[in-house]
Amino acid sequence: MKILVATEKPFAAAAVNGIREICTAAGHEVALLEKYTAKEQLLEAVADADALIVRSDKVSPEVIDAAKRLKIVVRAGAGYDNISLDACTAREIVVMNTPGQNSNAVAELAVAMMIFMSRNCFTPGTGSEIKGKTVGIQAYGNVGRLVAAKAIALGMEVMAYDPFVPAEKMKEDGVTPAESLEQMYSRCNFISLHIPATPETRGSIGYDLLSLLPAGGCLVNTARKEVINEAELEKALTDRTDIRYVTDIAADCQAELNEKFGKRVFATPKKMGAETAEANINAGLAAARQITEYFASGCTRFQVNAKK
Ligand code: 3PG
Numbered sequence: 001m002k003i004l005v006a007t008e009k010p011f012a013a014a015a016v017n018g019i020r021e022i023c024t025a026a027g028h029e030v031a032l033l034e035k036y037t038a039k040e041q042l043l044e045a046v047a048d049a050d051a052l053i054v055r056s057d058k059v060s061p062e063v064i065d066a067a068k069r070l071k072i073v074v075r076a077g078a079g080y081d082n083i084s085l086d087a088c089t090a091r092e093i094v095v096m097n098t099p100g101q102n103s104n105a106v107a108e109l110a111v112a113m114m115i116f117m118s119r120n121c122f123t124p125g126t127g128s129e130i131k132g133k134t135v136g137i138q139a140y141g142n143v144g145r146l147v148a149a150k151a152i153a154l155g156m157e158v159m160a161y162d163p164f165v166p167a168e169k170m171k172e173d174g175v176t177p178a179e180s181l182e183q184m185y186s187r188c189n190f191i192s193l194h195i196p197a198t199p200e201t202r203g204s205i206g207y208d209l210l211s212l213l214p215a216g217g218c219l220v221n222t223a224r225k226e227v228i229n230e231a232e233l234e235k236a237l238t239d240r241t242d243i244r245y246v247t248d249i250a251a252d253c254q255a256e257l258n259e260k261f262g263k264r265v266f267a268t269p270k271k272m273g274a275e276t277a278e279a280n281i282n283a284g285l286a287a288a289r290q291i292t293e294y295f296a297s298g299c300t301r302f303q304v305n306a307k308k
Contacts, residue, residue: 206232
C-alpha cells in the first residue's frame with residue numbers, strides 16, 4: 001500500500017524516519033509531501049495513495065474525491081475538524097486521530113502562555129506570579145488534565161468545567177469542579193480553552209463569558225480560533241481595559257487586535273502547541289502504527305467517523 005504523509009507544517013525529521021521504518025517494515029511504501037503551498041499539490045499527491053497521514057492539513061471533499069484509492073486517513077493529532085468526515089464515510093474511508101499523543105506539548109505551551117502574559121510578554125516592567133492564581137480549565141480531556149496537574153505543581157488553584165467528566169474525577173485530581181461556565185469565568189484569573197471546534201462550540205466564547213472575568217483576567221487559547229466569537233472578543237477587550245487574550249491560533253482579525261490592544265493580546269506566528277520533537281514522534285509514529293494495524297487486521301480503534 002502507498003502511505004502519503006502530507007504535512008504543510010512538517011514533522012521533525014526523527015518522526016518522518018520513524019513513520020518510514022514502521023510502514024516499510026510492514027511492507028508498505030511511504031511518499032512525503034511537505035511544506036506544500038497549493039491545494040493542487042495535495043490533490044496530485046493523493047491520487048494514488050491508499051492511506052494518508054496529515055496534521056492540520058485540510059482534507060476536504062475535493063481531496064477525498066481526488067484520492068480514488070484512499071482507504072484510511074489518520075490525523076496525527078487530536079482535533080479532526082480539518083477532515084471532511086461525511087465525505088470519508090460516504091466512500092467508506094476510515095478516519096482516525098491519535099488522541100493524547102501531543103497533549104503534553106500543548107499543555108506545556110498553555111502554562112508557558114500564562115507565565116508569558118503575567119510577565120508583560122517578556123518586556124520590562126513589573127509583572128505577577130501565577131502561584132496563588134486560579135486557572136479554569138474548559139474541557140477536562142487529555143490536554144486539560146495535563147494543564148491542571150502542571151498548574152497545581154506551580155501552586156495555582158484549578159477549577160474545571162466539563163459536562164462529560166464526573167466531578168469526582170476532578171476532585172481526585174485536586175481540581176474544583178465548576179457548577180457552570182459562568183461560575184468558572186467569574187472566579188478565574190486565567191481560563192484555558194481545551195474544547196474542540198464543533199457545531200456546538202463554534203463562536204461560543206464571547207462577550208457574556210469574557211465580561212465575567214475578574215480584574216486582569218486572561219483567556220488562553222491553545223484550542224481552535226473557531227470557538228471564539230471574534231467580534232465579541234474585540235468588544236470585551238474594548239469595554240474591559242484590564243482583560244487579556246493569548247492564543248496559539250491567530251484570530252482572523254489578529255492584526256487589528258494587536259494594533260488596538262498592544263501587550264494585552266498575543267498570538268504565536270504559527271500554531272506551535274504540538275511543535276515539539278516529542279509530540280511529532282508520538283503522534284507521527286502512532287499514526288503509522290494505526291495504519292499498519294488497520295491494513296494488517298482491520299483494527300479500527302480510534303476511528304472518529306461514522307461507519308456507512
Ligand atoms: C491537534 O489538534 O492535535 C493540535 O491542534 C496540533 O495541530 P498540528 O499538528 O497542526 O500542530
